[in-house]
Amino acid sequence: MAKMTMVQALNLALKQEMAQDDSVVLLGEDVGPDGGVFRVTDQLIDIYGKERVIDTPLAESAIVGMGIGMAIHGLKPVCEIQFSGFAYQNFHQLENHAARMRWRTQGRLTVPMVMRAPYGGGVRALEHHSESREAYWAHTPGLKMVIPSGPRNARALLVAAIRDPDPVIFYEAKGLYRAFREEVPEEEEVMEIGVPQLVQEGDDVTFISYGAMLRPALEAAEQLAAEGINVEVIDLLTISPLDDRLLIESVKKTGRAVIVHEAPRSFGAGAEIVSRLLEGAFYYLEAPVQRVTGYDIVIPYFSREKAYMPDTARIIKAARATLNT
Amino acid sequence: MAKMTMVQALNLALKQEMAQDDSVVLLGEDVGPDGGVFRVTDQLIDIYGKERVIDTPLAESAIVGMGIGMAIHGLKPVCEIQFSGFAYQNFHQLENHAARMRWRTQGRLTVPMVMRAPYGGGVRALEHHSESREAYWAHTPGLKMVIPSGPRNARALLVAAIRDPDPVIFYEAKGLYRAFREEVPEEEEVMEIGVPQLVQEGDDVTFISYGAMLRPALEAAEQLAAEGINVEVIDLLTISPLDDRLLIESVKKTGRAVIVHEAPRSFGAGAEIVSRLLEGAFYYLEAPVQRVTGYDIVIPYFSREKAYMPDTARIIKAARATLNT
Amino acid sequence: MPRSRIDIPETIHYLSILDEHGVLDTELEPQIDDKTLIALYSAMLLGRRFDERMLDLQRQGRIGTFPPIKGQEAAQIGSIFQLKSTDWFVPAFRETAAEIWRGRSLESILLYYNGFNEGTIIPADQRDLPMAVPVGSQILHATGLGYAARYRGTDEIVMTYFGDGATSEGDFHEGLNCAAVYQAPVIFICQNNQWAISIPLKQQTHSATIAQKALAYGMPGIQVDGNDVLAVYTAAQEAAERARNGDGPTLIECVTYRVMMHTTADDPSRYRDDEEVERWRQKDPLTRFAVYLQNKGLLDQSREQEIETEVLAKIQTAVDSAEKQMKTLGEPLDMFNHLYAKMPPSLQCQKEEVRQYLANNTGEVHHG
Amino acid sequence: MPRSRIDIPETIHYLSILDEHGVLDTELEPQIDDKTLIALYSAMLLGRRFDERMLDLQRQGRIGTFPPIKGQEAAQIGSIFQLKSTDWFVPAFRETAAEIWRGRSLESILLYYNGFNEGTIIPADQRDLPMAVPVGSQILHATGLGYAARYRGTDEIVMTYFGDGATSEGDFHEGLNCAAVYQAPVIFICQNNQWAISIPLKQQTHSATIAQKALAYGMPGIQVDGNDVLAVYTAAQEAAERARNGDGPTLIECVTYRVMMHTTADDPSRYRDDEEVERWRQKDPLTRFAVYLQNKGLLDQSREQEIETEVLAKIQTAVDSAEKQMKTLGEPLDMFNHLYAKMPPSLQCQKEEVRQYLANNTGEVHHG
Numbered sequence A, B: 001m002a003k004m005t006m007v008q009a010l011n012l013a014l015k016q017e018m019a020q021d022d023s024v025v026l027l028g029e030d031v032g033p034d035g036g037v038f039r040v041t042d043q044l045i046d047i048y049g050k051e052r053v054i055d056t057p058l059a060e061s062a063i064v065g066m067g068i069g070m071a072i073h074g075l076k077p078v079c080e081i082q083f084s085g086f087a088y089q090n091f092h093q094l095e096n097h098a099a100r101m102r103w104r105t106q107g108r109l110t111v112p113m114v115m116r117a118p119y120g121g122g123v124r125a126l127e128h129h130s131e132s133r134e135a136y137w138a139h140t141p142g143l144k145m146v147i148p149s150g151p152r153n154a155r156a157l158l159v160a161a162i163r164d165p166d167p168v169i170f171y172e173a174k175g176l177y178r179a180f181r182e183e184v185p186e187e188e189e190v191m192e193i194g195v196p197q198l199v200q201e202g203d204d205v206t207f208i209s210y211g212a213m214l215r216p217a218l219e220a221a222e223q224l225a226a227e228g229i230n231v232e233v234i235d236l237l238t239i240s241p242l243d244d245r246l247l248i249e250s251v252k253k254t255g256r257a258v259i260v261h262e263a264p265r266s267f268g269a270g271a272e273i274v275s276r277l278l279e280g281a282f283y284y285l286e287a288p289v290q291r292v293t294g295y296d297i298v299i300p301y302f303s304r305e306k307a308y309m310p311d312t313a314r315i316i317k318a319a320r321a322t323l324n325t
Numbered sequence C, D: 001m002p003r004s005r006i007d008i009p010e011t012i013h014y015l016s017i018l019d020e021h022g023v024l025d026t027e028l029e030p031q032i033d034d035k036t037l038i039a040l041y042s043a044m045l046l047g048r049r050f051d052e053r054m055l056d057l058q059r060q061g062r063i064g065t066f067p068p069i070k071g072q073e074a075a076q077i078g079s080i081f082q083l084k085s086t087d088w089f090v091p092a093f094r095e096t097a098a099e100i101w102r103g104r105s106l107e108s109i110l111l112y113y114n115g116f117n118e119g120t121i122i123p124a125d126q127r128d129l130p131m132a133v134p135v136g137s138q139i140l141h142a143t144g145l146g147y148a149a150r151y152r153g154t155d156e157i158v159m160t161y162f163g164d165g166a167t168s169e170g171d172f173h174e175g176l177n178c179a180a181v182y183q184a185p186v187i188f189i190c191q192n193n194q195w196a197i198s199i200p201l202k203q204q205t206h207s208a209t210i211a212q213k214a215l216a217y218g219m220p221g222i223q224v225d226g227n228d229v230l231a232v233y234t235a236a237q238e239a240a241e242r243a244r245n246g247d248g249p250t251l252i253e254c255v256t257y258r259v260m261m262h263t264t265a266d267d268p269s270r271y272r273d274d275e276e277v278e279r280w281r282q283k284d285p286l287t288r289f290a291v292y293l294q295n296k297g298l299l300d301q302s303r304e305q306e307i308e309t310e311v312l313a314k315i316q317t318a319v320d321s322a323e324k325q326m327k328t329l330g331e332p333l334d335m336f337n338h339l340y341a342k343m344p345p346s347l348q349c350q351k352e353e354v355r356q357y358l359a360n361n362t363g364e365v366h367h368g
């Protein structure tokens, strides 16, 4: 097993899936010789050629709209949107078509497409390059919304997303691309989409998070452990369709929960999680569920970004709030 | 006071605002001689001319994008998107620009624009003509999301939206356009945006709803009243920014709540309301908050629409569920 | 060359073969065998009569809102005829005649306009996409299909339809631009019927023709008399040949007219004159084609009557069958089906919630 | 006219006045007074030197990612010169030289690229929009502004900028189409610098020129040597006159080159040859304009040195000032400001939450 960054792990997933299935094609802006602005598609054009690693004109609706056509034809297009902040240019193609084609044709035509996009803050980027709006897609019936939290699950989930018979929105936290390395096996590894993961067991409080926010959540858990507070940590991995069973089970045990995401709080993914916990574990809840999130503002330019992003200290504070009540 | 349908009331609001402020202009597909496909802009072109009642090419991004430019120039554009299901074509103009221009320029340039769009089901329409996805806009910082529930507040809120210095998304329930008439005063009436309304007092359970769903909620309340169950009913009116104070106060009194909206349940507006109630009234909640909503599917073609839409019976069932526990 | 005119390699042509008076340009007349000519005529007539019948049904409250196609039969049938069943058909929402030609059953159309999801079933042996309601959005799917067809090394071609209004949408632009960049085998058929609901062409665009928009993409473009089935047939044939030979996409503007309302919910008297409609009625595609067939000795009164009778019988059978089917369709729980290949647990829960609710519902309501 | 060529009223021209060797077409030479000529030169030089300085600062970690403009000074300065302060400037993100000409302070640019929201402040007396990062999206704002300007009966015009890549976006299409329909006073300046990050023009579009895309909208279009400030100036002047006279919009394609990387985060060696860059360096807009000014006797070595010194001093002052300002800016609570005219209660709560948190935070973390 090699130690890989998330960029390398994603590249491995693409490379191997393309090797074993010639219906897998990549398309997007600068995915060819440039290898994508984050190098996720690095060198793939050298191996698979420009018919399969398709540099597109600068047109997001086209990337996704053509992807839909390709998928209907039987290909498995992996569309790259350069930054998730530019995926609204193709919102209608996803909502009007990708999400509905199977449904609309009673199963006859399907869209086994992936839309990959880097999301999230913390990398000192320009405007529109740091947003986290997974809730838009999560609220769109017919889509699946997946967010890995590290190299190994990123690789295994991307493989699953490519093989998934339905459209998957795959958000990659920019802040994780090169943040750390993990052992990633050379041999095939696939994770099931739709299944949250128990990362760490604990009895006192449940942390629920995903993407780049899992790490501060785990750090917070570690710091709290030093005080004898045992945190159960759940990595959502699939935001939608949300399988709440593990979450409810955990909160039935701990009675307390802290949800962490960097998206704006209101109408964000955390709200749905709170609702599910209330619906499924009301009589077990010993304190209000805490939401540690971005604020209901546009993420500020990078000089103030730190104040916007949830961090270990904020998570610990929320955990204390839920524990002291 | 004249008895008016919601279409007439909206028309009155536009007519009067245009009469007293020549910076108010309308633009959209078929808003001119056709008067809009629902006739909300009926005859306004005859009064104000085609420079102010602007038929546009078939291009939603253009309608909103030009609206932004007009607003920056100092006009108060009221953009009509023919159906909210086609507002995703202009999603990026709203998220990337309308919502941010004031913020981006530190208050120098502003976008006092309204985007009107009919939304919601129940009118036997074709695909894409029945959606309810207000949560998309509610999760977008910088926008305001307003949904009236009848002719009188529709008129008063539309006036407020036009005068609002910030962009307002104004969803009009198709099912309400001609459903009933209300007294609407000829003289000016303005309602403050951002303020939910207490429609009916009660002690036993709180119903929170908006738009076309307010009526079945009220009907359900009436039926329950016959059994001696007193329902407090709140009309949200402004979905976002969400002012939760009235909601929390009410639930502190009743201890129970039912939220009703026709949008898909998961990651819908109801989830945020549940979260706010939990955060603000946890120790008063005597049962899980119930969500009576559309399901996490595409709203079916109209032969099955009734099964999708929340109705009085479903609301009563949810109320009973929260009361019997 | 300090100040000089730029010569654009592509030129835009206009094509008309059989004019509105039935006068034929014999030099341009395409060679079509008799059987095919009658098939073209029958397909146009079926489109016409079915449309009329749907309007009746709608007025009687027996179907919901629908968009009539009257006047556009030649534009649809002349072009769709060029597709093989291995080719791809990507319609908008006003291609009823073309859809029927491809094999979509009249029943399915009736079910669709009665609000049944079962009405979108695609003929088993055809590569047709379902109707696309969001204007212009389907154009990109055609480009993607064309790319995939070429990637797979097939000689499949793709034909996509849209209106004059659709040419204002960003997706039209992105779709044609990408098709040209990839030289994808796609034929873009614009049914320029002069109106987009209440918006006339001159408020839709300032360009003199839609065909010339092809120049923006370095793509061949042609404007044809869209009520002349021979001209449409010829232009589509040329474009199909080009596409099949790997010579890339073509934009065809069919100049035609929407004789009826936009949809049955629309009232055109609010925005256009009867005179204009009357002028276009004179250019009816069926009338002139019938004259052509008569002149060729392929159609006399009795043959005409025969075809008419066949067409009407077919329609009647479909209406009866559809109305029968509708009585058995409509199981509400089906609304949860087909959204995902495998229903996720949360959706199973919701489906179960509805099942239970429906089982107990009647009692509940009456207690209220 | 059964089969005939359609004559499109608009024609597309190419314009070049001062070629890459400094050779002048005296017939086409615009009449510009000496002061203005020197002002043009100074503005171009300031753009160039500030760009170079920003690159230095970026390499030293003193500013964040930014997109250099080197090579595009003539395209920007030649065109922006035609705007009055009552006119509207709608930039994309690579118009630093034009922004400075309009009065944006160098400090504000430095603040912007250091991640301070305060860096987007617009000159008080100018009608400039802030940079637009989403490619092509600003084009529609220009059309809306043009419409409003005409509606208000003013003679204001609007100039918007975008790259070759932007022409593939749907918003480009919708913006130009609408501007033509409304005959809005908008000048669309495409800085065709041959690349959109790693995508060369021929993969961006199959059309021979960008200028010809104007034909799709029935709009005049012209391609100019974008490294020839006199040609850009002339084309922009003609377009401005047309717009001001109510004769509608124009598309101007400035053929130029992005000599540097796309942004400082980009590595062009991955996708393009040094040779190509070298060829374009020979066509440098500043060099040839300096030769022109020398030939006119307006620039000698000492005057050149003078301007250079002025420009460098200005930049140094700005850098010092910006770095000083940055020490006092950055109050986190400010991030809640300016989103709405009046802060809604829920946002006030969140702001208060942050205020309290920041007040108590340090202790918390260290206990952890």
Ligand SMILES: Cc1ncc(C[n+]2csc(CCOP(=O)(O)OP(=O)(O)O)c2C)c(N)n1
Pocket: B029, B058, B060, B082, B086, B089, C094, C133, C134, C135, C136, C162, C163, C164, C165, C166, C167, C193, C195, C196, C197, C258, C262
């Ligand atoms: C994206 C989108 N916007 C608006 C509509 C509403 N609408 C349906 S058809 C139509 C006009 C279409 O005109 P055109 O493209 O010329 O086609 P035609 O109806 O004439 O066949 C409009 C505005 C829609 N379906 N989709």
Ligand SMILES: Cc1ncc(C[n+]2csc(CCOP(=O)(O)OP(=O)(O)O)c2C)c(N)n1
Pocket: A029, A058, A060, A082, A086, A089, D094, D133, D134, D135, D136, D162, D163, D164, D165, D166, D167, D193, D195, D196, D197, D258, D262
């Ligand atoms: C809608 C959108 N998609 C993608 C990007 C990322 N991006 C920034 S600049 C750029 C290339 C722009 O090319 P061009 O329009 O030619 O302008 P240039 O950079 O050459 O000045 C891309 C793809 C973006 N900013 N916005």
Ligand SMILES: [Mg+2]
Pocket: C163, C164, C165, C191, C192, C193, C194, C195, C196, C197, C258
């Ligand atoms: Mg039309």
Ligand SMILES: [Mg+2]
Pocket: D163, D164, D165, D191, D192, D193, D194, D195, D196, D197, D258
């Ligand atoms: Mg470029």
